[in-house]
Amino acid sequence: MDILVNLDVPDLAAAEALYVAAFGLRIGRRFGDAGVELLGAQVPVYLLVKPADSIGAATRPRDYARHWMPCHLDVVVDDLDAALARVLAAGFAQEGDVREADWGRIVQIADPFGHGWCLLQFVGRGYDEIASISA
The missing domain is CATH 3.10.180.10 (2,3-Dihydroxybiphenyl 1,2-Dioxygenase, domain 1)
Known part of the structure; x- marks a missing residue:
């Protein structure tokens, strides 16, 4: 697939x-x-x-203002600070502070067309730091 x-x-x-x-x-x-x-x-x-205003999903017109999306895209990077500087210089907007987690670091960003993204930097074993084995 x-x-x-x-x-x-x-x-x-x-x-x-x-x-x-x-x-x-x-x-x-x-x-x-x-x-x-x-x-x-x-x-x-x-x-x-x-x-803009053309018909999108469910007959709703497209709107390129920032909007909530039930789906967003994550970009995994080796150096979150450098990647954040690069995307901001390109025209993305930062939404909130860089957050730390057991698995790594994350920051939310948005493009000028309303799409939400996250930059992720894994540390240690990444998501395996918090994962459990399912039955």
Whole structure:
């Protein structure tokens, strides 16, 4: 099974520049003016042009203001401080402080198109520091 990440954006050129600068992704295929494939992560990221106020899921119009999402994406990094500086310089916004946990460090960020993300830096055994064996 493959998983693809599709992000609706109102401005393809701005989104492409943001994600290439923030995460070091590279351009794969282009789909005319409708989208672009970004490579360099474990799954491809597709930026898909969808105008604001066009109909999205459940007949609701798209809104690119920051919004709560029941799904967000995590980016695992080796150096959270350096990665945070890079994404902020690219145009992401930091949402809250860097938090420490037994498994590592985390900070919430958002892109200018309303999508929520987290940067994670694992320490020790990562999630295995808190995991239990299920029956």
